Amino acid sequence: MDKKGRFGEYGGQFVSETLMSALLELEHAYDMITADPHFEQALREYQAEFAGRPTPLTFCANMSRELGCRIYLKREDLVHGGSHKLNNTLGQALLAQRMGKKRLIAETGAGQHGVATAIAGAALGLPVEVYMGEVDTKRQALNVFRMELMGAKVIPVKTGTRTLKDAINEALRDWVTHVEDTYYLIGSVVGPHPYPMMVRDFQSVIGCEAREQCKKKEGRVPDTIVACVGGGSNAIGIFYPFLSDTLELVGVEAGGRGIGTGEHSATLCAGEAGVLHGAFSYLLQDAHGQVLPTHSIAAGLDYPGVGPEHSMLKDARRVTYTTVNDQDVLDAFMFLSRTEGIIPALESAHAVAYVLKHADRFDKDDVVVINLSGRGDKDVAEVAALQGVT
């Protein structure tokens, strides 16, 4: 990545003039803390004593037997709050505190990033306001309540598609209005530089741990790592420390009701280059450049953009990006719950679904790591409704 925050040709800083000084300030502050051992130490302490890191790399005996390969789950579902999101929010909230910011704002889709921001804000004594699409506040009502319990204010977004994309729009409008005292805590590897780099760095703890754990258990790195991709933070987090190893990396996007129906969120598989939310990256857009509405059974993947580093990794063919459909995901949600006693988030179930669908690709000695980015408690009510359980 060069100085202007580019991953190959992707990335950059496409924001209105008012935000440029804030981005430059953030770049500078981030440079300072990466060179500061005290910051690293403070973050490690929060990770160990508060977030519950390291998370296990769990061998799935039942699933492995059934599919005929060696399957491990990287258990980000066990991070405090229920997903990998806290890895990033703790890092950024500590940074915001260092910068003397008085207030955190965030966007959220499924609510997991909102919850993780509320946790970090409560722990560090920073007030939190979370923008959440009105559609998502309804399908993830439990997470709205969790955020409120921890003192965050949830602001339903009623513009546009009323999902994650518009939540980011509103957060950006808030930031531009309160730029001097407010820290915008972005939840994925999207947005203008330095966010994609910074969020990747904070999430890389997933891959660093997984690498060590796999070497210990198997004596080598895995053959395949699979992760779901919405904005792409859990995927880049586990992929990044393995980029120079010889192994297959698979990013699974939300195929929704099928790519052919147009009702999906498969940005890398079905999109083309464009600019949204401050970065040049793949984008789901129409012939004229209007951003398209998206769909996914998983609110956290329901987004028309994707992190710029993923766009680079796609073009370089270093990572294989593919899709699974809503129905595959529901099947995988049931399968993992029943087989291993682990209920995955619908987002993470995309990665599980890929392995189930392509089990015949793996030999019995192949080591496959699935990044289980979050737990599925938040999704139980929606899945029950889809199953006709009331």
Next chain:
Amino acid sequence: MSRIDRVFQRNGQTTFIGFAVAGDPDRDTSARVAHALIDGGTDILELGVPFSDPVADGKTIQKADERAIAAGTTPDTVFSLVREIRAYSAVPIVLLTYYNMVYRRGVERFYREAHEAGVDGILIADMPVEESAEVVEIARTYEIDPIFLVTRTTSPERMDEIVRRARGFLYLVSVLGVTGARDRVPDEALALLHRVRTHTALPLALGFGISAPEHVKTCAEAGADGVIVGSAIVSIVEKNAGNIPLMEQELKRYVARMKAAGVRDR
């Protein structure tokens, strides 16, 4: 000297830059809006290219963008509107857009078609000077003035860089925030005006939140060369969508009142 330069050379009054979203509420009404703004005395017409995610804009203009997109407005529609307005008047026309609309069409093609239609300037709301090298060069090729934003948070070093690339005028953002009518012109806006003045001889136009004649008067007295009014105009269009002759009348009256407030005492 560009058409925009010539407008600012006229003495005795503050240049009135009126904004409407192209295609709001539909193409033909939008043409009548533009004509009414010109008839009322608009010195420079600014047309918004509607975009699905206008993050620099407040509610009023977001809704106008949504109406225009729902009515089928595309960049083709915008360029055809510009041609129609150009046939009606020689008033300079500036497009306000977001970068994805330009990138998607192809930067070269967008500027060429804009030039052929009669566009004089283009402002890309989400393109800071750091990302603008290619666009500025192509703009120059097609004799289109690249318009840049300057805000209270713009550092002196960056302001010098902006001033080096900008042509036509500088768009001074009067407040931290998004577009939308506000009660008064904040003191910080006037302070910004004085600060930018020490960096450039380019004409300076203040925008964001300017909606009433007394705002224009304040800006004029502080030495602004122009004012940019958007949301207040878009609100008139929205409110009178059911009665187009009344809409035209209201627009003309509004622009005339705002213009009158900008006459400088000499």
